[in-house]
Amino acid sequence: MTTPVRSDWFGDQGFRLDATPYLSGALEARKRLDALPNTMRLDRVTSGHDGGIFNGPKFSRIYLDNPEHSVPFLGSTDMLEADLSFVPRLSKVIAERLNYLEASPGMSLISCSGTIGRMAYVRSDMAGFWTSQHVMKVQPDSTMIPSGYLYTFLRSRFGIPMIVSSAYGAIIQHIEPHHIADLPVPRFGGALEQRVHELVEESARLRASFQARLAASTQDFFESVGLANLAEYRWHEQERDLGFVVDELSPVSLRAINHGKRASALKAQLASVPHRTLGEICAGGVLSRGERFTRIETGPGEGLRFVGQRQAFWIRPEDRWIKAPPSASLLVGDETIVATARGLPSENGLFGRTILVTGAWTEYAYTEDFLRIGSGDPGVSGAYLYALLRSPLAFRLFRSMLSGAGPQNVHPSFLAGLPIPIASRDDHDRIAETVREAYRERDRADELEDEALELLTRAVEGAEV
Template identity: 25%
Template sequence: MVNSAAIHLQKAEVEVVEVTKEELNWSTVSLSDVINKGKRLEASVFDVESKHARELVRNSKYGYAEINLSDDIIECYTRPRFKRIWLEKSEYPIYQPTSMLDVYPTNDGYISRLTNTDIDALRVHKGQVLVTCSGTIGNVSFVSDTLDKKIFSHDLLRIRFKKEADNGFFYTFLRTDIGKSILKSNKYGSVISHIEAEHINEVIMPTPPIFLKQKIHDLIVKSYENRDYSNHLIDEATKLLVDELELPSIEEMQEEAFSYSKEINYFRIKLSELNGRLEGSYHVPIVDVIEKYLSKNAILVRLDDESLTKKIILAGVFKRNYVQKGHGYPFIGGKEITQLGPETDKYLSKITHKDRYEKELRVEKNWILVTDRGTIGKVVLVPEQMNGFAVSQNVLKVVPNSNHGYIYCFLNSDYGKKLIEREIYGSVVNMIDDKSLGNIKIPILKDEDKVSIINDLVIKANDLRYEAYKKEQKAIDIMNKEVLGI
């Protein structure tokens, strides 16, 4: 068979196309480079982008140096793999690496203390730089009060430099395209990409004077302090709302909802209460218990009531026409909306998608976003830096008339999320839509002053996140212009 295939190829007419070097991403590699890279032959190790990035660093105004694990760094490590023992609730909430990018991270579940690993060694600590080292390589975060002592999975690089200013400087360097490109060039793996702690040794960084490093580091620290304070204000607003409504915990409500049924969870529904829904998940008793407590000290108003919202937008499914950066609308999905400054390499054509963008995709500051597919019920109050972004059809857009912060505060609470979960439908792919989201009842406190206080706390938190974004962008701008010279 091999011989016959060879004969066939010899007889076949082969068209030779001349392609100039300008039309290709190409690079030459010396044998010494191959040996120095551990005799690795993957093109990604020697790709043009990373080679260009290294040249920019080498030619930068202040020179450069390779990071030395023994001389420059106190700690740089991951943790061994382990099998998780999941519990519904425990004192050990665990976070996945993707959560570290969120302004207010939420845990992905709870593990048992019997899990066969050193749980305390999984905790991250204030001042560390975190880098994703598996799957999506090079996402970076800085540990402040929000993440301090949180438990993260094993596949995350924890890094701390000996000189404090180097931590914020390194973080900012990896937030640039140049730094990320250099880091990614050290990845390996044919199916899932990885980097290890020793690969940090191969990262080169510019070496500006200490005052510039300190300036960049201080901006990053202040940016994360603003994020921490914004999260504190959200917590304060939520606590005030819960206290005013006099709400028991969700666990206590759960016990009350099923208190009459010890051996099996069952409940009865009147025909008049079916609301066209036959799923058991829609009629769970805890919803009635939540609404009972909400109505004690507040007036319940449907989210789609004209007194609360102008409209709830459900975008249609559409074929996307992407264009280059600068020529289209920046386009993000439900995964990115929880980040401080969503990054995207997707831009929708302004010619093809102008009408849809204006009617269904564009978002404005202080609108409320709710994910409606996949992970349902993520709630975001649109900050200034997301104003004008195009957001995918997998996210519902709520346009409130007023009290944007107050409505967000309730929907983002444990009680609001339970009411959102109740509306989920679908046999294969779970989802909610604009009508089901509009069914949710919002408790409007009878004390209007308390409503204003809660609303103002959330709006202030959102403004702080914009300040945090501006500080980080300023640090990146200094890195690009004053340090790298690009």
């Protein structure tokens, strides 16, 4: 199929001869917005550093583990994470030299290098986070436009195509602030814009509460089982696994990492209180990887939305749909924990991280690379297990169970023997309910953002031109 391009469009697009600006929907979106009776250029509704639309320079990064000497640091993928507990930390010395790269609540963050146009809204608990040069910030002028409304426009089907179409570069795509400065922002008066803003702000509040509740559940877990000292466990502050002796080796594994001092000491502490092994808890449930299958891509809304290991940790998975196979193994039950259990365990990699599948996420299909952990014991819920398995301590224990030569896997024998401390019934139920409420808030936050987007879309489509 051919798509005609008018000669006067070339001037509008800076005489670009590549197809992207003309086939991405950006031109149609701009023409539609330009025809509205009231629009403003993006750089007219922003303020702050460099006019309020900016990214950073290239700079050397020094990552630290100690929070006293570092700040949370967001790259163009990290900013998409639902749980920000595992984002890397940048040296404060470097951060202080680039103080304008600190995120402020209400900012819109846009990935501007690599994959263009991914977005995040800076919520209150992200104050004090720094961003990389691969993240463009849009700082709204609060006297001109509500921040939530501006974010909703930028992530709408009108804003994203125009942003993406501005990208340049043959291999790694980029956009610069001046490429989006003239985006036409539709204005609809105070009532609608304020309503959209309030929905986004409430969504941001719920996402911050989701984060706080998960952290509180893990703290509560360790305190309830008598291991409060492990709640703030710092792996790198312990003595390194060098020159140690292991007694009672078995043919199961002779690999040094499976018998490291730090991991062995952690498992011993977990086993020092009333506990059961993970294998015992999951005996009537599931404790295995998913089945392999042939992936057949399909269109949005057809089949199942597919979630890979990286996207499982994002606020929303990107649109990738596959045809539903005959086997139901791609779906997981409510309160099943899925863990990244195939890949390479780089320091800031995903291997060993977990999510709880519940609520809206039970409708998704999950890659076979995920380890499924489902309790078969009605007395130990998945939500309770997750309070432990989401912790940095469990993350390190998963990595002590490596098996394989290339892409690593989790050794099933060590996994089944992992000690799980058991709290009293009242403590168990309280911890589990904290986790469940966190995920209910997360689902509600998604719904509010969708409602805000729908309000704006209807306003643009229904406006007289």
